[in-house]
Amino acid sequence: MYVTRKADYAIRCVLYLAKNTGRITSVDEISNAMYVPKSFLAKILQCLMKAGIVSSTRGIKGGFQLAKEPKDISLLEVIEAIQGPSAANICAIDKRMCSLSGRCTVHPIWVKIRKKVEQELKKQNFAKLAKKR
Amino acid sequence: MYVTRKADYAIRCVLYLAKNTGRITSVDEISNAMYVPKSFLAKILQCLMKAGIVSSTRGIKGGFQLAKEPKDISLLEVIEAIQGPSAANICAIDKRMCSLSGRCTVHPIWVKIRKKVEQELKKQNFAKLAKKR
DNA sequence: TTAAATAGGACTATTTTGGTCTTATTTTAT
């Protein structure tokens, strides 16, 4: 589970939108508020669109909004929208990634850790995160 | 916390040595047994030397041994010997890595996750891992 | 003295990361 800059930016972005619900927010505004390079953020928002996390409005006065309630968006969901599934070791994503996984005594540890981390990340939603200060 | 191939190989290697204590084991033997490219493994063993996890004997009939008892070598220790400190997000390694960390509501989550994962990895020692089947 | 082993450093190819840029399209306001 390594969170790339891209995923971290996505989290910042969703967090900003969660703090500004009920209106349309432009890439430019998010970019400035959350210190994310604008054109990179535009790409990131396209990923979040595909994942159904945000919705967009085109044209002048256009921008983005959350597609769901903040409380229904988890940290895990946003990370996976950007990076796909991840884990501390490849065999915890898919045991077929390592031919040794069948007899490896370390393998179950990675699976267990993955489970625990994902549990924690699923618990964290953006209503919670936006409220905290 | 992403375990690279290099660190995974290191773990395999230490595990093999833990299963074969009391004698000197060559790179070639470990390489064949654990499916690690030989010349890469040689490099990895140099890292493990620096970290004080293994000791070497040069010359013909030379090779490697664990420098400590298997029960005193943790998974975390081996991973850090290869990769240095790691975490799910950069700010959990060093909060100065992100200028937002002071006011970021997500930051504490990464710190908490890191703590939990490292706790788990510290609990796992190579006596335990070598015994398991 | 030779063969087999580690020590160490230089080197390299590929993949991933972290972006940018350009062109097209949409929509509102004048």
Added chain:
DNA sequence: ATAAAATAAGACCAAAATAGTCCTATTTAA
């Protein structure tokens, strides 16, 4: 109608990290 401001989509790129290899030197047992 048209200009301005916004997203959409894809091509492109540089730098860093990853996953190694290779070569030379040194050590040491037989």
